[in-house]
Structure formats: C-alpha cells, structure tokens
Amino acid sequence: MPLPDFDTRTELFGKGAFVHDAERDVYVCPHGEVLRLRYSAYKQRVRKYQDDSSTCNACPIESRCTESSRCH
Numbered sequence: 001m002p003l004p005d006f007d008t009r010t011e012l013f014g015k016g017a018f019v020h021d022a023e024r025d026v027y028v029c030p031h032g033e034v035l036r037l038r039y040s041a042y043k044q045r046v047r048k049y050q051d052d053s054s055t056c057n058a059c060p061i062e063s064r065c066t067e068s069s070r071c072h
Helices: 053-058
Strands: 019-021 026-028 034-041 046-050
Touching: none
Parallel strands: none
Antiparallel strands: 019 026, 026 034, 034 046
8 A cells, every 4th residue: 555645745844845964963944944853752753853933933934834833
C-alpha cells in the first residue's frame, strides 16, 4: 500500500520545506528562521523544534506553516 504524500496534501508547508542542519542540530524554516530543539522525549521518539513565538507570529508566511493559534 502506498503512503500518502503529506508534503502536498494541504496548503501548509510539508516536512520537506524545512532544512535540517545536522552540525548545529537545528531546522531552518522556509522563511529562513532557525528552529532550535525545545523538547525531546526519548521513549516516544519525539523531538520538537521551534522558534520564539514572537518571531513566528510576526512572520509573513506563518499561515503556510500552521493553522493552530497555540503552536508557539
């Protein structure tokens, strides 16, 4: 069974739009902001990268990143 293409199923940016910088262990968003590791849960295999809420909320393309008003 083929997996769905999550990068093109919505108007939001997909995972492929964010670039991982392995040397610094950060992601760079499509607008060029650095998203630092903010949360890690080893057992659940979850790592959350994000920027400061003030930066994201002021971003002109934020609506392409998320539909949530509380993600920051």
